[in-house]
Amino acid sequence: MTKFRTEKDSLGTVQVPVKAYYGAQTQRAIENFEIGWAMDLNLIFPYIIIKKAAAISNHTQKRLSKKLSNAIVKACDDILEHPEDFINQFPVSVFQSGSGTQTNMNVNEVIANKANELLGGKLGEYKFIHPNDHVNMSQSTNDTFPSAILIGCVLNVEDNLLPSLEILKSELSKKEKEFKSIVKVGRTHLQDATPITLGQEFSGYVSMINNDIKRIQNTLKECSKLPIGGTAVGTGINTIAGYDKLMVNTISNETGLSFKVCNNKFELLSSQNAISDLSAQIKICSSSLNKIANDIKWLSSGPMAGIGELKLPSNEPGSSIMPGKVNPTQCEAVNMVHAQILGNDMTVGFAGSGGNFELNTYRPVVASTIHESIALLSEVSESFALHAIKGLSANKKKIKENLNKSLMLVTALVPEIGYEKSSEIAKKALKENISLKESAKKLNYLSEKEFDKIVKPELMVSPKKK
Template identity: 45%
Template sequence: MNREKQRTETDSMGSMQVPAAALYGAQTARAVNNFPVSGRPLPRAMIRALGLIKQHAAQVNAELGLLPADLAEAIAQAAAEVANGDLDEHFPIDIFQTGSGTSSNMNANEVIANRAAAVLGHNLGDKAVHPNDHVNLGQSSNDVFPSAIHLAAAEELHRHLLPALEQLQKSLQDKAEEFDPIVKLGRTHLQDAVPIRLGQVFSGYTRQLELARQRLQQSAAGLLELPLGGTAVGTGLNTHPEFAARVCSGLTKETGLKFSEARNHFEAQAARDAVVNLSGALKSCAVALFKIANDIRLLASGPRGGYGELSLPAVQPGSSIMPGKVNPVMAECLIQVCAQVIGNDATITLGGLAGNFELNVMLPLLARNLLESIELAANAARLFAEKCVTGLQANAERCAELVEQSLAMVTALAPRIGYDRASELAKQAFREGTTIRALCLREKVLPQEELNRLLDPLPQTGR
């Protein structure tokens, strides 16, 4: 049996065998051996964020005269390759690892050091570029990893989730305008209520999404303070006083997001309240999306035995046994994503509790769940807009039929005939299986012209 060629790498604990072609070193190899838990590596967005931080750290350290120009240039090049996704295969460490993320920070340091050494013409593992002394200069895992969480989450939110929610909001607004003339039956407590326009219902969904986006934007502002510069416990030991501010400036130019050094490094490293806060806003967004998707799913139930007020676009066969069935698959997809986001928030809340003294020790888990929530919500919202909401059709005849059948129509007569008399008529109509209109005409409750005016559902829906 052929065995993969190995090389020897060393760290402060001794030597380790690593695959000959691997860019990582001994600390990464130890972590791979220690944490074969889930098979889930660090998210791509986190690898990108670590690469960007290391790239700009090298450039700043050169500007400050702390790193030779040739080393800094090679490190920056290697770190840019990490950020761009060219070296993802060299990041094998499981997300369930040391709580500070030190294993993944050192994974990045080792990969960048070996790649930079290769750029300079050296052999892998010869420490011509040192992962700690050069790549990690002025840094600690304790300030780098939480900074990477903030950077990754902010980028993913602004690049993917907020645009996806805006797209869905626009789709819902378009339907609100299209459906505005259609009067339907309102429902409270899952029981018949007074009429409402279908466009008004969708305008409510539109406003929910608008508010959800606003909450996310407000929460995301907390991510723009980075713990960089605090090093191990927030005191800034072994870093230049200008290092963090300059790196934040470079990251701002790189991403277009206004990052800054944390005002208080002791808060910034000991607590992950900004992450918990953003997750709470994501949960709130998931609650809104769940309500919208579930409403649309129910309004489209049928087509003959349910409400049937909406018709869904058919995107795939609905049953392996029942021919012709169309199921609300896109709504169900979104609902499941919402459940996952809400579950992720519970875990993030527990992770936020793990700020023990000067450091939170659930950072990789926080990163994974937060970024998964952002990614899932963004993908599901976009797909729901494209494959469901855009193709929705209103069944105006069915809406009108259910309005006419509703016992709640008697509400419009109450100011004229009194609440008690109106209640008696509703009960009688229910017992006899007739409509309020037909009963009132038969009993001559009001003149026909006045009755038809009061029972016209459109004026009952207000503006």
């Protein structure tokens, strides 16, 4: 049976689990917001970094004693280094105050109680360190929450998303080289087109992912500019001049990444444009993956009655009723992730436009949603790379068979005999179910020898040399 301690806040007394590091305001949030799920730790941990940086900065500006500053810093380090011991201490729902005040106070209370414990105090008494007076010194939820979102996104993208996309790009690049000399039917509008090499097709995929990576990296530059020090409405009330620069320098040292003070704190407190931009770039990258997955799904269709030019690795049985079936499961996972990311981007976009006057009031759902998108794209990129692309192989026999049947090889004849005669050859071949060569011969436009000299698929995959 859970035992409780009695805590007091500005509204009165609250019963809090006796061993909990959180306090009265967190307990009220637990009771008042029984909605959805808890805040992502990718938001919580950057918030703790902010609190650590604030303790250091406030001591530097002689607002906080060395003893209290050190205790707060040590408490933050304990949480960051041993997250498994504190994972249940951040239970506040995503769906709370639009500013994220309940999460800010949750973090303040956990750090305060841990710091008091380190100084010999008891949980809930705040004898030495108070959640508001000390842990939240020089801060407001209104500047720390958007800063925590931005820091968390930069860390998550740098640590997870970009490495996963590099893995995917690498596997696609290997296939580009492996398939370099395989000439196949090109397709436009799902209809046969002029030849292309399978390597050229995959080079397009490599380029897509490479440019997506560049766009995401470029967006991180804006996400690295923080509104920290803006406090309640962007004016910096209750801070000392220079605090904001101390904060970004400390956060940069702590994370190993470069953060700066934003140019206009009023903008970043009242809007969420940097995160909206990041979400849009994640959506674009997700669209790239979706296109690649769909192409591979089509090209591997069959194996007997489809296009069948690619062979997917057999990762698991495809059907509970049809023996021997191999389905494009990784491709379908990509499709579903893309659907989710599209919805997430709509949420972030709508939430980003929801600020009234000096404050955006959709912060918690923005934080939760953007981190879900980053996590999903990171995980599906690596999974797709390792469980689909890596084991992908070309069905050379089927590729050659399809190429030889393609009527669009007739395009090579156009410079020699003109569009009209070439079209006539193609139509006759289709109508009579004969080859282009036979059709050209029947129409007395070309001999077999002349046809073979002109129609060489391997010479149709690049411009003619002068």
